[in-house]
Amino acid sequence: MNFTKSIVAAATVMALFGATSASAEWKPDRPINIIVPWSAGGSTDQVTRVVAPLLAEALGTDIVVVNQPGASGSIGTKAALDAPRDGYTWTANAIANNATYAITGLVKDTSIDDYHIYLHVANVPVVSVNVDSKYKDFAELLADFKTGDVTVGTAGVNSSGGMALAAIKEAAGGSDFSARMITYDGGNPAVIAAASGEVVATTQLAVEQTEMIKAGRLRALAVLSDTDLIVAGMDPVPPITNYLPDMPIAADYFGVFIPVGAPAEVYETVDKIWKEQIMNSKELQDYASARGAVFSPSYGDAAYKKAMPVVIAEACARVARKEAVIDPSTLGIECPAH
Known part of the structure; x- marks a missing residue:
């Protein structure tokens, strides 16, 4: 799918959700799992454990952070995608990973369009x-x-x-x-x-x-x-x-991602929480300031647009390094000619 068309489509779907069920509110009746596809203590795990209690309090249910490392994060990511699409299994990662796993063959038949995106911080190596x-x-x-x-x-x-x-x-x-x-x-x-x-x-x-x-x-x-x-x-x-003045730099955004296919009220409710609480979270701001991250929450169409520069940069870099097993253009990512 072409990414420009995807952004328009995503915005259209969100508008339809709002038009058809604006008053819907999701009230989860059991704990939610967030699969972190890396070991405990790393960047994704750290920030997810800051955000999870805030989401849990707002949703009125426990949120369990599940570490499932292996194969550069692809094992836990695939587990989240393979879980029932009922809103109770999410994942967390750098968005560039989820968007490029298919390009390197680590997770087949997936792209950024498989998720509703909730970004919180940008990180720097x-x-x-x-x-x-x-x-x-x-x-x-x-x-x-x-x-x-x-x-x-x-x-x-x-x-x-x-x-x-x-x-x-x-x-x-x-x-x-x-x-x-x-x-x-x-x-x-x-x-x-x-x-x-x-x-x-x-x-x-x-x-x-x-x-x-x-x-x-x-x-x-x-x-x-x-x-x-x-x-x-x-x-x-x-x-x-x-030292390397011509080195290209793109912000590396991290977030929580809910696979598509859950009831509309799941995304509507989390959108509202993200807008009203996560985007104003002192806990998340303090974490970013203390650890050297950039506090930059967004969701939906805005998050999608914010993520695309690093997604494109990483996808095209994999082609240049001969790490790609599929052409990024099949996912709507056009790389400049070298």
Whole structure:
């Protein structure tokens, strides 16, 4: 489906929902599961555990966060898609993952159109090394990325850390880039591996690293952004564009996603809660400020439009890296010619 047409279609469906059942309110009669397809303690798990109690209170039911890691988040994602479409099984992730699993063949026959989208924060990867490492700035590490045997801990090729490492490789020239990715079941174990010296570096998200950086166990060298990362209790982290000025940057949005096919009142009710409570949540704002995330909630058509730049960037990057098993154009994503 063409994404422009999808946005129009989504808006039309939402309008129809409002016209036919504007007064409907969903009152769940049992707990809701949110499948986090990564291990506990990582970026998706952290922010989901901030949002879940707010949703639970508003809905009047328990919300259970279920960690189901494996295969770069695709196992838990498929479990959510395979569950009954009754509104009681949701998932959480970076939106670029859910939108590109089919392109890499990890989850077949799926796209961003399989979900009603509720975004909450944007996250940024940070390149960090063990505090006892010889590397004092990113330029030194980048030199050894190209010529040495540097190990980098990530949560897998489809994780934010894995995609960040691939983006650095592409921006740095690629062919003489010899850093080796070591994969873990989630961002938290990947960060711990770097902090313990099991791997040289990590490219996981700031929210997964800030506590280790503040505790003096990791040294942050660069943030995948075009501006400094400012977090209370930490020195500013310089932007990677200081070293790779032509590196493209797209905000990496995270959220909660409800598979399509549930009764209309499920989405109407969650839309209302998102608008009135999540988009004004002090708890979520405090989390973002403390951990180095960007507080940026949205839902529905606005979330869809906000997500598309990173979805397109990641889909097309997979083509450039020869990781795609299907053409993104079959999902309505047109990549620029190289």
